[in-house]
């Protein structure tokens with residue numbers, strides 16, 4: 001029988017040595033957990049000794065806390081009168097959500113109907129009506145000036161197709177064999193943290209929606225729900241990938257990998273393009289606004305200290321920033337040989353390294369323009385690999401994401417050697433409509449891909465090849481060498 005914890009007892013455990021917090025009526029001991037909290041230490045420290053239900057429910061499904069902390073950390077039930085929580089979002093604190101509850105009605109004002117959506121851009125536009133302030137600061141966000149973010153989409157538009165005609169295109173097969181598994185479609189929902197910010201069903205909606213439309217997804221480490229809950233939302237045995245953030249704490253990293261291996265993903269995609277937190281200004285501004293509002297509430301004004309705190313939130317990192325190529329082998333050892341794909345490859349040099357270090361695949365990505373700004377648009381990286389080390393494309397499975405919004409974009413990437421592509425933001429916006437929205441997004445992209453293939457004169461993705469493309473406009477951007485083509489490193493010898 002769990003014991004009852006009074007609010008005053010809870011509030012006395014308010015420091016790092018003895019830290020308790022309450023979530024949905026249960027009191028947990030989180031002493032020592034703050035440093036490992038993926039969202040940052042500050043976020044959780046603020047709730048020591050308090051009821052954190054409101055902010056917890058915004059990001060996480062109900063079962064995640066027990067899974068993360070373990071039953072031994074359950075202290076008891078909070079007595080029915082709860083300690084007033086610090087509002088998660090001062091303008092309109094969302095009500096605690098539960099599975100299958102629609103987003104708050106005020107967020108849906110002006111939301112287009114699902115029937116009115118005809119392409120993936122429409123989902124993005126709809127997001128402005130469906131997402132909360134926090135989600136709107138989070139999902140569209142990119143690093144600094146968004147040079148890479150814009151380039152990702154822009155460079156697809158500068159590749160032209162060279163259709164062939166008078167071929168029998170009365171049938172069309174979009175399936176692909178990847179790591180020996182047959183996928184009905186060559187595109188997947190890219191991984192993203194905390195999809196519950198977008199819809200109460202979060203990643204479970206992505207799993208159910210993509211699979212219902214014949215697609216699949218990359219299940220993220222930083223999911224709002226437990227990995228088991230997400231995989232349970234897929235049909236039994238449905239193939240999926242797992243995206244790994246490598247924990248700084250290697251014991252936790254091993255435990256996560258062992259847990260994941262049990263669920264048998266087709267491959268583990270290790271994200272390596274964000275070893276430190278990048279500068280996301282939309283989120284930074286949002287956090288500043290929230291910190292200012294909360295502080296004004298407490299002190300009547302925003303202090304310098306408050307501003308700095310807001311800037312830092314999210315920087316307390318549980319994710320390893322010391323991961324190197326040597327450790328990738330360990331992942332495969334721990335999981336008993338599940339293929340390893342490196343997510344975040346941004347140069348031919350690193351594509352070669354991945355092959356050299358025995359990886360099974362590469363995933364060309366710049367985190368959708370959320371890693372370092374001014375990094376190469378991803379389709380240029382694929383061309384660079386074609387120019388410098390095409391053997392990589394033959395020996396490993398190759399995934400790519402960033403700016404893919406149309407069936408023609410999928411076809412272009414596959415013509416250039418990608419095994420499969422991933423789609424990020426449009427899928428996350430589609431999740432704002434729950435399972436049906438995701439299903440529709442996959443169907444739209446599949447329809448576009450099928451007609452693009454048939455109109456280009458091919459009936460199977462195995463017939464896709466670079467000759468179906470004109471990449472002339474991009475050619476000047478593609479480096480043929482690892483060195484700069486003409487500039488030399490200047491070594492200063494001191495003043496004359």
Ligand SMILES: Cc1cc2nc3c(=O)[nH]c(=O)nc-3n(C[C@H](O)[C@H](O)[C@H](O)COP(=O)(O)O)c2cc1C
Nearest residue numbers: 139190191192193271367368401402403423424425
């Ligand atoms: C809101 C959001 C959250 C993301 N979270 C993760 C993550 O947890 N892990 C990861 O590897 N990539 C993450 N990404 C990057 C995506 O997996 C993907 O690389 C990117 O969205 C592709 O670009 P696109 O949005 O233009 O399609 C995230 C992207 C967005 C937009």
